[in-house]
Amino acid sequence: MPSSPCAPEEVRRVACVGAGVIGGGWVAHFLARGYDVTAWDPAPDAEEKLRRLVAAAWPALTQIGLADGASPDRLTVAATVEEAVADAQFVQESAPEKLELKRSLLAQLDAAAPPGVVIASSTSGYPMTDMQTEATGPGRLVVGHPFNPPYLIPLVEVVGGEKTDAAAVEWASRFYKVAGKSVITMERELPGFIANRLQEALWREALHMVANGEATVKEIDDSITEGPGLRWAFMGPCLTFALAGGEGGMGHMLDHFGPSLKSPWTRLEAPELDDTLRAAMVDGCDEAAGSRTIAQLVAERDQGVIDVLRATGRLPRQRAEGTDAIAHTPSTMGDEK
Numbered sequence: 001m002p003s004s005p006c007a008p009e010e011v012r013r014v015a016c017v018g019a020g021v022i023g024g025g026w027v028a029h030f031l032a033r034g035y036d037v038t039a040w041d042p043a044p045d046a047e048e049k050l051r052r053l054v055a056a057a058w059p060a061l062t063q064i065g066l067a068d069g070a071s072p073d074r075l076t077v078a079a080t081v082e083e084a085v086a087d088a089q090f091v092q093e094s095a096p097e098k099l100e101l102k103r104s105l106l107a108q109l110d111a112a113a114p115p116g117v118v119i120a121s122s123t124s125g126y127p128m129t130d131m132q133t134e135a136t137g138p139g140r141l142v143v144g145h146p147f148n149p150p151y152l153i154p155l156v157e158v159v160g161g162e163k164t165d166a167a168a169v170e171w172a173s174r175f176y177k178v179a180g181k182s183v184i185t186m187e188r189e190l191p192g193f194i195a196n197r198l199q200e201a202l203w204r205e206a207l208h209m210v211a212n213g214e215a216t217v218k219e220i221d222d223s224i225t226e227g228p229g230l231r232w233a234f235m236g237p238c239l240t241f242a243l244a245g246g247e248g249g250m251g252h253m254l255d256h257f258g259p260s261l262k263s264p265w266t267r268l269e270a271p272e273l274d275d276t277l278r279a280a281m282v283d284g285c286d287e288a289a290g291s292r293t294i295a296q297l298v299a300e301r302d303q304g305v306i307d308v309l310r311a312t313g314r315l316p317r318q319r320a321e322g323t324d325a326i327a328h329t330p331s332t333m334g335d336e337k
């Protein structure tokens with residue numbers, strides 16, 4: 001791959017190819033961040049739908065803060081894919097999730113985009129190795145997997161394929177950060193990346209339960225929005241479960257509940273909980289906790305749940321700040337277990 005024509009901080013013009021739910025969301029995000037955006041989508045009504053999506057997103061984007069000069073007027077809709085990427089400094093592809101389509105479109109984008117410009121695919125799960133097979137310049141092709149809607153959900157998972165240059169992965173990761181995203185740069189390819197692999201496990205179980213009449217759609221949704229989902233908005237599943245071990249943290253949690261992994265709770269195969277996996281989980285949680293004690297993490301989690309309940313209208317908002325803040329002390333923490 002020729003070196004990138006500009007640094008991530010210098011990018012002013014972005015091309016979005018495919019302008020449906022995700023491509024349109026990306027357009028709104030980049031516009032709100034003050035970029036000039038050129039979009040292309042083959043659907044006859046694509047421009048009208050795209051402008052509607054951007055207009056609908058704009059109040060939320062205004063509320064969270066626009067970059068200087070940001071405007072929906074800085075969107076241009078191109079007549080051809082070649083025109084869309086002709087002077088782009090970054091390209092985001094968001095075409096339908098069909099492998100053959102991705103392969104030929106990425107090859108087309110590689111042929112048309114200026115040399116060295118990084119091209120990212122929004123794919124939900126295809127490894128780039130499988131998508132870059134037809135491109136003559138596969139070194140600049142990366143995955144940049146967003147979450148819906150990309151203009152509000154911060155995460156982008158970035159990963160290259162076997163033929164992707166490490167420099168392209170690094171450039172894309174830096175660019176997304178400059179563009180206001182929260183980035184996980186993956187060192188190796190994994191179908192579904194990290195978040196969708198987790199989401200799919202949950203999803204597969206949900207579908208098993210519905211298919212077998214074991215739970216309704218509402219029960220499944222309520223089980224998350226009234227339960228673990230409240231915690232996941234601010235604390236991931238590993239650290240959350242470390243707190244299930246009380247003062248013993250993840251170590252005690254694994255010793256106590258490890259055998260449940262072998263219970264027939266899921267229809268997925270459980271991993272072997274050997275010493276290596278146990279150590280990796282304990283160490284990972286210790287690292288994530290940093291200098292925070294279990295008691296401090298409990299207080300943080302509890303306050304976070306209150307904030308989410310308030311933000312989602314399930315707690316009154318009128319109380320003065322601080323009147324119901326929960327301040328766990330090490331002694332109250334000790335009483336819990």
Ligand SMILES: NC(=O)C1=CN([C@@H]2O[C@H](COP(=O)(O)OP(=O)(O)OC[C@H]3O[C@@H](n4cnc5c(N)ncnc54)[C@H](O)[C@@H]3O)[C@@H](O)[C@H]2O)C=CC1
Binds near residue numbers: 017021043093123
């Ligand atoms: N919908 C979601 O929640 C998420 C989707 N993604 C990924 O984003 C990509 C797009 O998905 P959606 O926006 O949901 O699909 P969508 O169906 O809403 O939009 C796809 C768009 O691509 C256009 N299109 C069709 N053929 C094309 C071509 N040859 N070149 C360019 N555009 C073409 C369609 O006209 C349509 O507007 C997929 O790779 C998907 O896996 C990623 C994260 C979340």
Ligand SMILES: C[N+](C)(C)CC(=O)CC(=O)[O-]
Binds near residue numbers: 199
């Ligand atoms: C449903 N989906 C697999 C396309 C979802 C994603 O890829 C990410 C998201 O927005 O949850």
